[in-house]
Amino acid sequence: MSEPITGSQALVFGALDSGISFATGVPGYPITGIMKLLIGSSVDARWSINEKVALEAALGASATGRRSLVTVKHVGMNILADPLITSATHTIGAGLVILAGDDPGVKRSQNEQDSRYYGLLAEVPVLDPPCPEAAYNSMRRAFLLSEKVRTPVILRLTDRLNNMEEAVKRTPAATGDFQKFDRDTWAFTMKGKHQHFHCETYPSMEKESAMAGTHRLYQRGKDIGIISSGYPSSLVEEIVSADRFRNISHLALTMVNPLPRPIIDKFIDQHSRILVIEETEPVIEEQIYCSGVFGKLTGHTVYGKIEANDIILALENIDMDKVNRTCQPETRISRGLTSTTGVLSKNLCEDCPYLGLYEVLGNLNVPVAGDLGCSVMTAPPPMEVVDIAYSLGSSIAAATGFTEKGIALIGDFGLVHTGLQGLIEAVHHHNSVLVVVLQNNIAALTGGQDVPDMTGVVQTLVPDTRILDIRNTGEDELATIIRTELGKEGVSVILARATCAKY
Numbered sequence: 192m193s194e195p196i197t198g199s200q201a202l203v204f205g206a207l208d209s210g211i212s213f214a215t216g217v218p219g220y221p222i223t224g225i226m227k228l229l230i231g232s233s234v235d236a237r238w239s240i241n242e243k244v245a246l247e248a249a250l251g252a253s254a255t256g257r258r259s260l261v262t263v264k265h266v267g268m269n270i271l272a273d274p275l276i277t278s279a280t281h282t283i284g285a286g287l288v289i290l291a292g293d294d295p296g297v298k299r300s301q302n303e304q305d306s307r308y309y310g311l312l313a314e315v316p317v318l319d320p321p322c323p324e325a326a327y328n329s330m331r332r333a334f335l336l337s338e339k340v341r342t343p344v345i346l347r348l349t350d351r352l353n354n355m356e357e358a359v360k361r362t363p364a365a366t367g368d369f370q371k372f373d374r375d376t377w378a379f380t381m382k383g384k385h386q387h388f389h390c391e392t393y394p395s396m397e398k399e400s401a402m403a404g405t406h407r408l409y410q411r412g413k414d415i416g417i418i419s420s421g422y423p424s425s426l427v428e429e430i431v432s433a434d435r436f437r438n439i440s441h442l443a444l445t446m447v448n449p450l451p452r453p454i455i456d457k458f459i460d461q462h463s464r465i466l467v468i469e470e471t472e473p474v475i476e477e478q479i480y481c482s483g484v485f486g487k488l489t490g491h492t493v494y495g496k497i498e499a500n501d502i503i504l505a506l507e508n509i510d511m512d513k514v515n516r517t518c519q520p521e522t523r524i525s526r527g528l529t530s531t532t533g534v535l536s537k538n539l540c541e542d543c544p545y546l547g548l549y550e551v552l553g554n555l556n557v558p559v560a561g562d563l564g565c566s567v568m569t570a571p572p573p574m575e576v577v578d579i580a581y582s583l584g585s586s587i588a589a590a591t592g593f594t595e596k597g598i599a600l601i602g603d604f605g606l607v608h609t610g611l612q613g614l615i616e617a618v619h620h621h622n623s624v625l626v627v628v629l630q631n632n633i634a635a636l637t638g639g640q641d642v643p644d645m646t647g648v649v650q651t652l653v654p655d656t657r658i659l660d661i662r663n664t665g666e667d668e669l670a671t672i673i674r675t676e677l678g679k680e681g682v683s684v685i686l687a688r689a690t691c692a693k694y
């Protein structure tokens with residue numbers, strides 16, 4: 192019997208045994224640890240500056256016959272969506288898998304979203320395994336499927352799958368040469384590529400999803416059946432092991448795009464009432480919704496993270512056609528992020544070199560667009576420095592829309608990720624904005640990964656760039672400098688240099 196391993200390790204073994212030779216990724220919860228394991232392996236693995244670049248590099252690798260893996264968190268799927276969607280009809284070479292880390296319950300993210308939707312939009316396969324063994328097998332399968340249908344395959348994971356442990360049986364590693372990009376695809380027009388996709392490729396994906404053995408089917412009773420995917424499938428199996436639920440059948444889907452329609456239709460026909468259990472959104476439920484199917488849309492289960500109690504409650508209400516839930520949105524206080532006295536209990540490091548800068552910015556009466564590095568933690572009370580913070584790299588472009596010259600606060604990783612485009616736009620249109628770059632040469636919020644130095648690029652774009660050693664600049668001096676820059680027309684940049692106290 193082999194030793195138990197985590198879901199993360201199973202995924203890494205699955206990728207290595209599939210013969211990957213190239214891996215890219217962008218750090219972020221919950222996928223950072225997986226990429227760290229790959230960076231320490233024999234694979235040519237690297238952190239990329241953003242997810243679009245990460246996928247584009249992997250597409251190039253795939254074209255020349257290298258099986259490739261891309262690891263991103265769920266919001267990263269938004270950034271790589273452009274090449275992903277085109278790649279489905281453009282076609283690829285060797286197998287390419289995108290490992291998308293979702294964060295149901297929003298432990299460490301700026302939103303809660305479901306990466307499985309990208310499978311429907313891009314028309315590519317999505318695998319959603321429930322446990323480490325299925326994760327290993329799904330990874331092995333994903334590379335074969337990717338080569339068969341010549342599109343990237345999305346493999347979704349969540350934190351609880353990452354940390355779940357079980358023994359995993361590894362199968363012999365893939366060897367030999369992998370397929371390369373086939374130039375014959377250029378014989379089609381763009382329209383023809385999509386027509387070919389729907390005549391040949393998508394039916395092939397559907398056939399794969401409906402294949403026996405792809406999913407786990409537990410036939411027990413004929414009254415209630417549960418359809419699930421991902422980690423919640425493991426929760427369902429725990430619950431139905433209790434005596435009072437032992438007659439409940441369970442169809443645990445591991446491939447959720449395309450859905451295995453014949454298998455699902457048969458399962459629905461065989462049971463009186465169907466409960467759909469899935470995180471985060473009703474992706475499966477929306478596609479199979481009809482009389483007798485219950486889940487989030489009928490109020491039986493919650494959106495977001497699914498706990499065992501949510502499944503039990505749904506089963507206790509399964510005889511009702513609609514469940515009315517009271518809505519109590521989580522607050523910072525109820526989650527323990529802010530104490531009832533307004534003091535932040537989990538926030539910036541006490542010895543963060545930027546505390547003085549935040550103090551100064553908080554006392555200015557100008558709008559501040561923030562970014563999704565450490566500085567976003569200054570938005571809630573009592574600091575209230577950052578006013579808005581939409582996405583990584585967004586602050587400079589957002590601040591160019593202010594009615595007055597305001598401040599764009601951005602980390603150096605945010606700048607290199609997608610912030611530079613906002614700076615180019617601001618310079619090009621002669622906008623008035625003061626850009627303050629928190630330049631500590633690392634991505635602090637995701638674990639201290641190195642960040643390329645953009646000083647020369649920024650100075651080329653904005654010759655009048657000031658460089659400040661923030662630890663040796665007093666708050667009064669800092670306030671004077673910032674007020675002076677705010678008083679000028681056009682783009683001003685301050686590179687606020689300091690060493691992160693944590694990394």
Ligand code: SF4
Pocket residue numbers: 539540542543544545565631635636691692693694
């Ligand atoms: S991780 Fe570094 S940059 Fe972030 S709050 Fe702590 S000291 Fe400041």
